[in-house]
Amino acid sequence: MRAPTKALVAVILVVGAAIQLIPFYLAITTAFKAGSDLSSVWFFPFAEATWSNFAEAITSGGILRATLNSAIVTVVSTALVCILAALASYPLARRRTTTNRAVEFVILAVMMVPPLAILVPLYSLLNGMGLLNTYLGLILPLTCLELPRAIFLYTQFLRSVPLSLEEAARMDGASRVQTLWMIVFPLLKPVTATVIILTAVYVWNEFALSSYIMYSTDMRTIAPSIAAFFGANGSNVNAAVAASLIGVIPMLIAYLFLQRYFMKGMLAGAEK
Amino acid sequence: MSAPSSAAAALRTRRIWRESAVNLMYLPAVALFVVFIVIPVVQGVAIALTNWDGYSAQRSFVGLDNFARIFTDENFATALRNTFIFGVGSTLIQQVLGLLFAVLLDRKFRGRGFARAVIYLPVLVSPVVMGTMYYLVFRYHQGALNDILGVLGIAQVSWLSDVNVAVAVIVLINSVQFMGVSMLIYLSGLQGIPAEIKEAASLDGATGWRQFFAITVPQLTPAFAASVVLNLIGGLKLYDIIQVLTGGGPGYATNSLSTLIGRTYFGNQAAGYAAAQGIVLFLIIVVCTIALNWWFDRTRNRLEN
Numbered sequence: 314m315r316a317p318t319k320a321l322v323a324v325i326l327v328v329g330a331a332i333q334l335i336p337f338y339l340a341i342t343t344a345f346k347a348g349s350d351l352s353s354v355w356f357f358p359f360a361e362a363t364w365s366n367f368a369e370a371i372t373s374g375g376i377l378r379a380t381l382n383s384a385i386v387t388v389v390s391t392a393l394v395c396i397l398a399a400l401a402s403y404p405l406a407r408r409r410t411t412t413n414r415a416v417e418f419v420i421l422a423v424m425m426v427p428p429l430a431i432l433v434p435l436y437s438l439l440n441g442m443g444l445l446n447t448y449l450g451l452i453l454p455l456t457c458l459e460l461p462r463a464i465f466l467y468t469q470f471l472r473s474v475p476l477s478l479e480e481a482a483r484m485d486g487a488s489r490v491q492t493l494w495m496i497v498f499p500l501l502k503p504v505t506a507t508v509i510i511l512t513a514v515y516v517w518n519e520f521a522l523s524s525y526i527m528y529s530t531d532m533r534t535i536a537p538s539i540a541a542f543f544g545a546n547g548s549n550v551n552a553a554v555a556a557s558l559i560g561v562i563p564m565l566i567a568y569l570f571l572q573r574y575f576m577k578g579m580l581a582g583a584e585k
Numbered sequence: 586m587s588a589p590s591s592a593a594a595a596l597r598t599r600r601i602w603r604e605s606a607v608n609l610m611y612l613p614a615v616a617l618f619v620v621f622i623v624i625p626v627v628q629g630v631a632i633a634l635t636n637w638d639g640y641s642a643q644r645s646f647v648g649l650d651n652f653a654r655i656f657t658d659e660n661f662a663t664a665l666r667n668t669f670i671f672g673v674g675s676t677l678i679q680q681v682l683g684l685l686f687a688v689l690l691d692r693k694f695r696g697r698g699f700a701r702a703v704i705y706l707p708v709l710v711s712p713v714v715m716g717t718m719y720y721l722v723f724r725y726h727q728g729a730l731n732d733i734l735g736v737l738g739i740a741q742v743s744w745l746s747d748v749n750v751a752v753a754v755i756v757l758i759n760s761v762q763f764m765g766v767s768m769l770i771y772l773s774g775l776q777g778i779p780a781e782i783k784e785a786a787s788l789d790g791a792t793g794w795r796q797f798f799a800i801t802v803p804q805l806t807p808a809f810a811a812s813v814v815l816n817l818i819g820g821l822k823l824y825d826i827i828q829v830l831t832g833g834g835p836g837y838a839t840n841s842l843s844t845l846i847g848r849t850y851f852g853n854q855a856a857g858y859a860a861a862q863g864i865v866l867f868l869i870i871v872v873c874t875i876a877l878n879w880w881f882d883r884t885r886n887r888l889e890n
Contacts, residue, residue, distance in 0.1 A: 325685070326686075354728070430629070438624065457617050536714075
């Protein structure tokens with residue numbers, strides 16, 4: 314590259330990174346400021362930094378309880394999505410009958426259903442089943458909404474795996490179940506990393522359905538709890554920001570550890 | 586029929602059953618879809634034909650009244666317009682930024698992994714958190730942008746209460762948050778282009794921009810298709826950022842169809858009408874997705890011939 318081009322590329326990258334990072338910086342300065350502090354949001358309050366917003370988020374916002382609720386819903390939904398999607402993808406990838414093609418088409422069509430479009434009937438269905446305001450009542454719909462993408466990823470991946478391994482196992486006298494358990498499922502490990510991250514991020518951050526289904530304060534998940542600081546208790550922005558930081562930390566830690574693996578998995582998966 | 590051939594037939598039936606037993610593996614997933622997606626969609630149609638308020642046992646059949654109401658409802662028209670602005674606007678911006686960063690971050694250099702991670706970072710954050718953080722940027726008093734304008738001596742802007750500005754701000758935040766998804770899709774598309782094609786083009790004298798438009802862009806058609814469809818569906822569904830940043834206000838001015846549905850159901854206790862709005866939103870997404878897929882398929886076939 315010529316020098317001017319190189320400089321331009323560097324400028325674009327720095328601006329892009331700044332745009333993505335500045336909101337986090339502003340959130341940190343604000344989270345440590347007292348509500349009465351009217352200094353510019355650009356400045357960190359070195360002299361008067363306070364933990365009161367975090368205390369407020371924890372005591373009146375119930376953010377720790379919300380974190381626990383989100384953790385339960387996220388872990389169970391993610392596990393369900395991985396298991397059900399891995400199971401479903403096998404016949405869809407290996408038995409291309411007309412029925413199975415139709416089933417695959419319907420599953421992909423589910424991706425187009427916006428959660429808010431089925432809000433009214435889903436809400437009354439859950440009400441009828443006694444599942445409103447329960448973990449299961451949120452886990453099952455969110456699992457459903459995340460399954461199509463996971464099934465798609467697993468099916469695509471399996472199609473790229475040659476049949477010869479399975480055939481060899483069958484020749485050696487392994488039963489069908491043994492072949493699945495010992496040969497096929499271990500092959501799915503890399504794509505499972507991608508599915509876990511995508512699903513966990515979605516469920517952890519989900520707001521629309523969570524806010525309607527988990528209506529009581531002690532069942533609320535992270536996103537609705539953060540949003541609540543803008544509503545009921547008036548606008549307590551500083552506490553909302555502190556709550557946001559608490560809610561973001563688990564995902565950031567997970568990302569830090571899985572980042573390399575994740576990028577690799579996403580890029581490799583799409584190449585095939 | 587003689588005995589042996591009927592035995593053979595029985596054996597064949599049994600084999601077909603044995604073979605299709607593997608289909609049992611998708612049964613749990615399909616059962617969940619039927620209960621939590623298919624039945625609600627069907628019930629949604631039934632509810633949309635009534636005047637149900639959402640909680641009482643009483644409801645009566647009103648035919649297509651709720652759908653007729655959509656055509657005369659100004660708030661619906663506003664939400665519909667906004668939904669398309671959110672969908673099309675953020676799709677366009679995300680393609681430009683996603684492709685730009687994919688191209689810049691495709692070559693090897695020090696810090697590339699870090700740059701990719703930073704561009705992708707907001708994808709991991711809840712749109713609610715994104716809305717909260719960007720509230721600090723765009724609020725009128727003590728907003729990060731207005732502070733800069735103040736220092737420069739420029740008149741401050743009401744980013745969130747001026748309707749047109751607020752709609753644009755929502756589009757921008759959504760685009761910036763999810764441009765990392767487009768970047769990843771384009772990156773994997775770029776890596777899928779065989780090196781020989783590029784080398785051959787270079788030998789023929791096609792370099793720089795000419796190579797980019799003649800070779801790279803057509804090769805990226807599948808990536809364009811995936812990214813555009815994904816972004817458009819996401820934009821048309823937009824809910825969280827609006828809810829946090831403007832709550833659909835002032836009045837009904839910045840609602841999307843999704844936020845309007847929530848408000849119609851829980852705010853105005855008009856469940857029948859909200860269900861009808863939901864069906865319209867679903868149909869819009871289905872039609873857009875199918876049309877786009879058809880168009881991209883056609884483009885791909887044309888490029889291949």
